[in-house]
Amino acid sequence: xxxxxxxxxxxxxxxxxxxxxxxxxxxxxxxxxxxxxxxxxxxxxxxxxxxxxxxxxxxxxxxxxxxxxxxxxxxxxxxxxxxxxxxxxxxxxxxxxxxxxxxxxxxxxxxxxxxxxxxxxxxxxxxxxxxxxxxxxxxxx
Numbered sequence: 101x102x103x104x105x106x107x108x109x110x111x112x113x114x115x116x117x118x119x120x121x122x123x124x125x126x127x128x129x130x131x132x133x134x135x136x137x138x139x140x141x142x143x144x145x146x147x148x149x150x151x152x153x154x155x156x157x158x159x160x161x162x163x164x165x166x167x168x169x170x171x172x173x174x175x176x177x178x179x180x181x182x183x184x185x186x187x188x189x190x191x192x193x194x195x196x197x198x199x200x201x202x203x204x205x206x207x208x209x210x211x212x213x214x215x216x217x218x219x220x221x222x223x224x225x226x227x228x229x230x231x232x233x234x235x236x237x238x239x240x241x
Contacts (some may be wrong), residue, residue: 106183108137109145113179115241116155116167117231125164134241152182172228180222189219
């Protein structure tokens, strides 16, 4: 459903949130190695997230990526919008140009409740909540 870049961005943001809670700045190599994703691809994603003020970075030997306290309240939707845009929740699932509530495609009314429910959840799921759930579980990145 989400692009690979978006999945990596969400996972990286959760990882950074957990690490930031412990007071760490984390390098892209460590994040990529831990998440088992390509370093150069992840670096581009993280830079995009820095430009959109979701993540903060510091250059130098003691630098790395981290999340500011106020950005812990960003939502999964903020990450999706940064990386993939809003098209997942606004465009026709069949890719038809004429689909709308007034002129629906054959799947419009079947998919609409699911898409709206998911969109609601993603708009209300904060990074701080995901990091907390992750920290309190047995899950490993």
